[in-house]
Amino acid sequence: MTVNPIRLRLIGIYLSMALIGAWVLAPLLLVTFATFTPPPELYRWPKPFLPSRFSTETLAFFLTTEGVLHSTVTSLLVGVLTIVLAMAIGAPAGYAMARFSFWGKEGFRLAILVTRMFPVAILAIPLAVSFIRIGLYDTPLGVAIAHTALALPIVILITTSVFLGVPRDLEEAAITLGCSRFQAFLKVVLPLALPGLAAAGMFTFVLSWNEVFAATILTVQNRTLPALVVYLLGLSPLNFRFAGGFFMVLPALVVMFVIRKYLTHLWGITIR
């Protein structure tokens, strides 16, 4: 019996997909198991793969650690502020990219990506100096501004694709029925773009939730959660690290699951 070469190739593709998947998923899985393992078991050697019983003690330990609650609130606040700022600037830019042809459009598209070339380190230190001067240092708003700068390129790309997905005809139909351009946007484009814009918002939130470097440099007292975890990492026991990791990854996972549809769409557009 001969092996169908197409079948063979398919097997190869699936194998490599499984490998890549495992590479990403295995640590997540291990961290998740560890989070729900009773603390004594974590230090046993050899450590059992599956916990002997489901326990929330490790997670509880992390959540009750001094500063964690305050940092979580700060992180949430920074995330929400980042969404507001990034959407307020990014969505109109995306709309313009999707609907208008203007001088320097291609240059602008490139410039959006070029901003990603500056490492956060280069951005964060002068930013810290300026923030101290204008009183934004160590405030959620200050961190949110830095995160907005980081999130904007992606937000503009996503919202461009979202607005491209709303047929221009619908907007024009509204205009011929008596709407101004702005009314047509509010009554027709916005409702249809809302799911996509929400996805862009969630993406922004995850980016802010996970960002460490700028948050560490721009805060002292009001640390965001990742900044606090990184700060405490060296000093803390194993169970703190596992639970911290789990707690931080969770929102990202949930959000990614929700918005993956829009991300593939996004690449569909940019590749073309």
Added chain:
Amino acid sequence: MAEIRLQNVWKLFGKTIAVRDLTLTINDGEFLVLLGPSGCGKTTTLRCIAGLEVPDRGRIIIGNRDVTDLPPARRGIAMVFQSYAVFPHMTVFENIAFGLRVRKFSEAEIQKRVREAAELLQIEELLQRYPAQLSGGQRQRVAVARAIVMRPEVLLMDEPLSNLDALLRLHMRAELKRLHLEIKSTTVYVTHDQVEALSLGDRIAVMKDGQIIQCDVPEKVYAEPENMFVGSFIGSPPMNFLQGKVTMADRAVAVEMNGVRLTLPPGFEKLGERAGSQIIVGIRPENIEILREARENAIPAQVIVIEPIGFQRLLTLQALGATLKATTQADVTLAPGEQVWLRFDLQKIRMMDPKTGKAIPCRHPDG
């Protein structure tokens, strides 16, 4: 109601000239069809009237008001899009009511008008549905209802039937004609389908390369095409065109085609001025009579293909070194390869200049 006047309108997209110096008057209450091949500038012309495009040059006047610089909302127009552009997040009722709500009509008036429009388009049962739950034909009706509910002075339609299947298209065509008689808005209707144009239009404006080639009532556009393009674009199968040379013999004008001489009846005297020069004879397939034996002024031909098309037959013939199409009654028995003679209805032939492709006025207007 309103008359529409386009005066020397130009519209360019970069280097593409979409509309070129277009001048056209559409009478109050008229149903005017813009007909032409894809890319000739029909949609752009319509969008200029709507105000969705601003002409680079020229003026647009609707009902004695220069609207060139006014936004669509202030032109008294309504438009039906080729894609229908029905709002997917609103029920059929809300779709139809949209324009009325924007214009702040009272709730009672909205209810009354939406029901009227829905009734006119026979979609009363669909009012609570969402567009995703409708068929293409139903969506199309919603798009039309949404436009006419505004009682616009000017109704613009961009290929509204092109996305429907053949049977539905035939049905909706008649519906649109009935609708026009009821609402009486001045209507500009864009299509690339000549049958649609002939059946709907009070007048047809035939467009090519951003210009209007001919604008006239359907009978005229069909019978007396202004040039070879119009003759070949309108009519299915299109007009036949034959090469020939004008000759004079015994003071009678004749055309010599591939060695065969066709003597023209009185009325073509003016063509005599062109004696000796090349000419193109245009004749529609239904104006060719098939004869079994040679007669005077009949042209020998050979049958190549016979296609039954319902009550008629479409013949492909070889004659005068060219291929011709002719239609006959279905009861005429013919076989491929058979020798026949063709008699042209000389009152219906159309002479064209081979260089410009334009029709040559060679007969008296009543001749």
